[in-house]
Amino acid sequence: MASTAAPLTIGLLGAGSVGSQVARTLVEERELISSRVGAPVRLAGVAVRDVEAPRDWRIPGELLTTDAEALVDQVDVVVELLGGLEPAASLIERALRRGAGVVTGNKALLATRGAELAAIAAEADVPLHYEAAVGGAIPILRPIQESLSGDRITKVMGIVNGTTNYILDQMDTTGAAFDDALHEAQRLGYAEADPTADVEGHDAAAKAAILGTLGFHAPFTIDDVHCEGITQVTSSDIEAAAASGYVIKLLAIAERFDGEGAVLRVHPTLLPRTHPLASVRGAFNAVFVVAENAGELMFYGQGAGGLPTSSAVLGDLVSAARSVRTAGAPAELSATDTTMTALPITKATTRYYVDLEVADREGVIAEIARVFADHHVSIEAMRQPGSVSADGEVDTDQDSGAIVQIVTHQAREKALADTVETLKEKEVVRAVSSVLRVEIDQQS
Amino acid sequence: MASTAAPLTIGLLGAGSVGSQVARTLVEERELISSRVGAPVRLAGVAVRDVEAPRDWRIPGELLTTDAEALVDQVDVVVELLGGLEPAASLIERALRRGAGVVTGNKALLATRGAELAAIAAEADVPLHYEAAVGGAIPILRPIQESLSGDRITKVMGIVNGTTNYILDQMDTTGAAFDDALHEAQRLGYAEADPTADVEGHDAAAKAAILGTLGFHAPFTIDDVHCEGITQVTSSDIEAAAASGYVIKLLAIAERFDGEGAVLRVHPTLLPRTHPLASVRGAFNAVFVVAENAGELMFYGQGAGGLPTSSAVLGDLVSAARSVRTAGAPAELSATDTTMTALPITKATTRYYVDLEVADREGVIAEIARVFADHHVSIEAMRQPGSVSADGEVDTDQDSGAIVQIVTHQAREKALADTVETLKEKEVVRAVSSVLRVEIDQQS
Numbered sequence: 061m062a063s064t065a066a067p068l069t070i071g072l073l074g075a076g077s078v079g080s081q082v083a084r085t086l087v088e089e090r091e092l093i094s095s096r097v098g099a100p101v102r103l104a105g106v107a108v109r110d111v112e113a114p115r116d117w118r119i120p121g122e123l124l125t126t127d128a129e130a131l132v133d134q135v136d137v138v139v140e141l142l143g144g145l146e147p148a149a150s151l152i153e154r155a156l157r158r159g160a161g162v163v164t165g166n167k168a169l170l171a172t173r174g175a176e177l178a179a180i181a182a183e184a185d186v187p188l189h190y191e192a193a194v195g196g197a198i199p200i201l202r203p204i205q206e207s208l209s210g211d212r213i214t215k216v217m218g219i220v221n222g223t224t225n226y227i228l229d230q231m232d233t234t235g236a237a238f239d240d241a242l243h244e245a246q247r248l249g250y251a252e253a254d255p256t257a258d259v260e261g262h263d264a265a266a267k268a269a270i271l272g273t274l275g276f277h278a279p280f281t282i283d284d285v286h287c288e289g290i291t292q293v294t295s296s297d298i299e300a301a302a303a304s305g306y307v308i309k310l311l312a313i314a315e316r317f318d319g320e321g322a323v324l325r326v327h328p329t330l331l332p333r334t335h336p337l338a339s340v341r342g343a344f345n346a347v348f349v350v351a352e353n354a355g356e357l358m359f360y361g362q363g364a365g366g367l368p369t370s371s372a373v374l375g376d377l378v379s380a381a382r383s384v385r386t387a388g389a390p391a392e393l394s395a396t397d398t399t400m401t402a403l404p405i406t407k408a409t410t411r412y413y414v415d416l417e418v419a420d421r422e423g424v425i426a427e428i429a430r431v432f433a434d435h436h437v438s439i440e441a442m443r444q445p446g447s448v449s450a451d452g453e454v455d456t457d458q459d460s461g462a463i464v465q466i467v468t469h470q471a472r473e474k475a476l477a478d479t480v481e482t483l484k485e486k487e488v489v490r491a492v493s494s495v496l497r498v499e500i501d502q503q504s
Numbered sequence: 505m506a507s508t509a510a511p512l513t514i515g516l517l518g519a520g521s522v523g524s525q526v527a528r529t530l531v532e533e534r535e536l537i538s539s540r541v542g543a544p545v546r547l548a549g550v551a552v553r554d555v556e557a558p559r560d561w562r563i564p565g566e567l568l569t570t571d572a573e574a575l576v577d578q579v580d581v582v583v584e585l586l587g588g589l590e591p592a593a594s595l596i597e598r599a600l601r602r603g604a605g606v607v608t609g610n611k612a613l614l615a616t617r618g619a620e621l622a623a624i625a626a627e628a629d630v631p632l633h634y635e636a637a638v639g640g641a642i643p644i645l646r647p648i649q650e651s652l653s654g655d656r657i658t659k660v661m662g663i664v665n666g667t668t669n670y671i672l673d674q675m676d677t678t679g680a681a682f683d684d685a686l687h688e689a690q691r692l693g694y695a696e697a698d699p700t701a702d703v704e705g706h707d708a709a710a711k712a713a714i715l716g717t718l719g720f721h722a723p724f725t726i727d728d729v730h731c732e733g734i735t736q737v738t739s740s741d742i743e744a745a746a747a748s749g750y751v752i753k754l755l756a757i758a759e760r761f762d763g764e765g766a767v768l769r770v771h772p773t774l775l776p777r778t779h780p781l782a783s784v785r786g787a788f789n790a791v792f793v794v795a796e797n798a799g800e801l802m803f804y805g806q807g808a809g810g811l812p813t814s815s816a817v818l819g820d821l822v823s824a825a826r827s828v829r830t831a832g833a834p835a836e837l838s839a840t841d842t843t844m845t846a847l848p849i850t851k852a853t854t855r856y857y858v859d860l861e862v863a864d865r866e867g868v869i870a871e872i873a874r875v876f877a878d879h880h881v882s883i884e885a886m887r888q889p890g891s892v893s894a895d896g897e898v899d900t901d902q903d904s905g906a907i908v909q910i911v912t913h914q915a916r917e918k919a920l921a922d923t924v925e926t927l928k929e930k931e932v933v934r935a936v937s938s939v940l941r942v943e944i945d946q947q948s
Contacts, residue, residue, distance in 0.1 A: 331942075361800060
């Protein structure tokens with residue numbers, strides 16, 4: 061992958077919750093981002109309205125400026141995180157026309173003037189990326205545009221607004237009324253002081269327009285979207301839906317009707333609790349895609365928040381920087397972290413599930429627990445479901461051996477393996493029936 | 505997006521279940537693929553061992569050849585679907601060195617000589633794509649390589665082998681023994697006559713090496729993967745796991761240990777039934793990714809099969825063709841299907857949930873059902889959960905009105921809306937308490 065040594069400059073417009081995290085990563089992880097681009101990158105400046113305003117991450121004073129145009133005119137890639145139509149649109153157009161790559165997360169702008177900006181980018185032959193505009197950290201726009209570019213998408217259906225999903229989830233799980241759930245969301249920072257754009261469905265409608273445009277390769281705008289919010293959803297609606305096995309979600313739906321066109325709609329929707337989207341809880345987002353060849357696909361992850369969303373912005377930034385500087389070919393299977401080595405399984409940390417047949421006598425449990433303790437492996441759960449006769453069949457007659465099932469906490473594979481070896485040597489242990497590894501969800 | 509008029513030629517190596525579908529799409533959907541590439545494409549030939557062999561789709565005789573090298577030497581993009589190390593490796597290298605883009609789904613080759621081939625592609629500055637190598641139709645490698653290129657992945661954990669997932673799922677749901685579940689899988693075509701590569705975990709191990717290589721930007725091979733298959737998993741293991749709230753899945757895991765390296769492993773794993781991967785059933789695949797900024801992400805879809813997998817191959821083909829012919833910039837928000845128009849919501853087909861308060865008298869249900877029938881809207885379910893007093897509170901005292909809840913089958917939104925309007929005019933209908941749309945999983 062060809063690359064030059066001169067640093068590639070980045071201009072950041074806006075330093076809100078997402079912008080602050082993008083700035084932090086570009087400063088603290090400059091080496092990482094440079095290695096991913098294949099050329100050194102440098103954050104040249106951050107344009108803000110007020111240089112004194114408090115931020116999630118303290119941006120070095122020398123990087124801050126109030127002159128966005130001057131910044132746009134001097135960098136290789138512009139990252140627009142101002143939101144709203146203006147001055148965002150003018151600054152993006154200015155950047156594209158002078159040949160700078162642009163990364164934006166501005167869904168309102170894309171759902172209004174996206175086709176126009178894309179045409180300007182195509183004419184200037186520079187990248188315009190906006191993965192962060194839909195689904196926060198979830199890679200969804202690039203897969204739709206590129207991975208599925210050889211297929212025909214028939215339907216896209218997504219939970220793309222975390223605020224409304226949190227509110228509906230609260231109403232469903234706690235029986236709360238809409239107003240109470242909304243206030244709770246505001247208290248936790250999931251909803252803004254003026255929640256209109258979220259609860260009336262406008263935010264989801266902008267995303268529906270973008271998903272429909274990319275999914276069906278036709279330029280739709282937010283005006284093409286039929287939009288109903290969740291303010292009319294009552295707790296009795298949710299109760300009645302639950303009674304019939306449904307959950308109510310605010311969905312952004314883009315559906316193709318062959319030979320006719322597409323319908324784009326946002327509205328509260330009943331989903332069977334068995335549907336993959338039904339179990340998407342709280343502030344998480346998920347997008348369900350149906351394509352003629354691929355069939356059903358689902359993409360799931362964190363739909364909002366400065367840190368998660370910055371991941372999507374930085375991924376776009378790396379892509380844009382690569383195509384500004386190189387042929388745009390990703391490094392693929394060629395290594396860039398040459399220090400990374402493969403470790404033996406003994407170095408892994410995991411949990412074990414151990415199923416033992418032991419002599420059914422006093423003190424056995426203590427003796428077994430001691431073996432784990434000696435190897436510094438802590439036990440999460442220990443069960444004695446029944447007992448076994450000599451032929452290994454479970455029975456309830458206590459004059460035969462007992463079964464003991466143990467699940468450990470995280471420990472090094474080596475310690476776990478050594479524990480099992482010691483158990484096998486114990487006279488009270490008749491057999492180690494099975495040893496299996498356990499993975500627990502990161503969040504639990 | 506710049507493009508020339510001369511057709512871009514495609515050479516297909518192999519015409520098995522995936523290759524046949526790729527050939528079919530390139531012939532039957534030539535216009536679609538060409539519009540996605542931004543230049544006309546033409547399938548120049550299909551290299552096979554036996555031109556007479558029966559295939560899922562009858563490839564025109566004039567396209568078939570047994571001379572793979574001659575085909576490779578005359579096309580712009582080579583699609584390798586032969587599988588195995590040779591002659592696949594030599595043919596891919598030959599294509600790359602003469603400047604042709606290459607698309608392959610050959611996980612065994614990539615997990616053995618991937619870094620070497622990627623280096624040749626980078627040196628020749630031509631694309632080498634292989635989305636189909638992991639997760640079938642699921643876009644997972646491109647998101648890891650590109651969407652997450654500005655983040656640091658810490659763990660990748662996937663159900664990447666449909667055969668073993670089907671077998672374990674059968675054992676879990678029907679209590680079947682391993683051998684019986686395997687034979688059922690073979691009968692249904694989910695498992696091959698010689699199931700070794702699947703049940704011993706070799707297929708998953710190759711995918712673990714590819715996921716680890718892309719996720720951690722370091723060149724791992726299948727030899728770096730600790731591999732245990734599912735042949736030792738017994739129905740009593742699965743019973744015991746279930747009793748403790750776990751399900752057993754064969755997972756391909758790549759985990760980073762900062763400052764040390766990475767552990768790549770494939771083995772039967774206990775997962776809490778609440779884990780997002782636990783509900784991935786049958787032949788479906790899913791990959792769970794954890795990154796420092798993005799947090800938890802999950803990608804879900806069909807992991808095997810000729811048709812779904814061809815979607816991933818064709819997506820790579822479009823990308824490779826774009827970068828051979830253009831700057832590689834995707835069309836993004838600029839339209840290519842200019843005929844596609846936005847339709848009003850009345851054109852949508854959906855289902856309705858209607859909650860009515862009606863007079864509690866004889867014949868009322870029949871009268872309401874008649875209204876739906878008159879508008880050609882068929883009723884899927886009708887419930888009468890209780891009755892309501894004048895203040896709308898549910899009570900059980902039958903001298904007040906009754907509640908009727910109806911869920912319809914799919915119908916045009918217009919017919920559904922008209923039905924509701926007519927219901928409102930009915931004297932027996934006291935109130936239409938709520939009208940909500942319903943979406944059902946495509947598969948149900």
